[in-house]
Amino acid sequence: MISLRHLTKTYGRGDASVTVLDRLDFEVPTGRIAAVVGPSGAGKSTLAQCINLLERPTSGSVVVNGEDLSGLPEKRLRDARRRIGTVFQSSSLLSRRTAAENIALPLDFLGVTPQETRSRVGELLERVGLTDKAGHYPFQLSGGQAQRVGIARALALRPSILLADEATSGLDPDTTRSVVGLVRELRDDLDLTVVFITHEMDTVRQVADTVARLDHGRIVEQGSLVDLLTSHGSRLGRSLQPRRGHAGPEAGTRTWFVTYDSTTVPGDWIQRVTADLGASVHLLGASVETVHGVNTGSATLGIGTEDDARVVAALARCGLSGTPDHSAATFGQTDERILAGALEDAA
């Protein structure tokens, strides 16, 4: 369990000081995977460094498994850090060491016997599926394999916490999916508490139990992944939906943005909404996927009625929420009407 209370991190002094984390409160229960998202410069990496105490917080507390790390003297802090494994973007492997030797690094520092190290490294290589790559140097590994070695090294000292800071950024989608699968598997097997920092929303949907959005040094929105994906009003929820283009609307229809707002949306909802409204419903774009066993998704529709209230009600009966696109006036011959009005004004 990780519990951050009023965590503040300020760099520099006086006029030149920058407050990166601002009285931030955040909690991750044991065995959960919490994704932290936010724009570049929001303070995500600083947050990770404060959790593993590579950076001392300016004020506030960092409690890990019931122990307040922010107050510990250096020697005890070193022990506490062992319970936290960290994986970075470019797994930062030492280029002149083999995969096995890289994984052994934390054990070497700790003075573990060579025999014990050999057996632990063997176990870890097997865990991350790289037994046959033990003797390979980093340049002989693919990006995904290097990240797996990074994860194995982070787990060498049997931590209870895993921090991943952009660990899958820069990997292709298939490799990302396999690394994410490994993280979830390790969480299940080792009951790890995971903070997964990323700016990739596709990855968040694959990995996270909960999602928190960091902005201007604070957690401004958070919730369970499924709750967020099924709440139309949530900005974070909307940003988690896959963003795809959509086809243009036809004359006589209004464009609607619709999201699955319930965990029980019927599969034939388009037919149902069409019948309910007695109006045409064109599918302009959609993305639907199963997340933690629940169908979630969003769709862009062209709907042939101007009665917004009836549309909202018909969507709601299927467990959907929608808002009309006010930016595009697509109902009828709007452009011509505006043009005609302008000509009349001029006359």
Ligand SMILES: Nc1ncnc2c1ncn2[C@@H]1O[C@H](COP(=O)(O)OP(=O)(O)O)[C@@H](O)[C@H]1O
């Ligand atoms: N050691 C440092 N000294 C001064 N400013 C820093 C330092 N580390 C990070 N920052 C600043 O803190 C802000 C947040 O950085 P960071 O935590 O790396 O954001 P993110 O990981 O979300 O992109 C940035 O404006 C950055 O310039």
Ligand SMILES: [Mg+2]
């Ligand atoms: Mg960062």
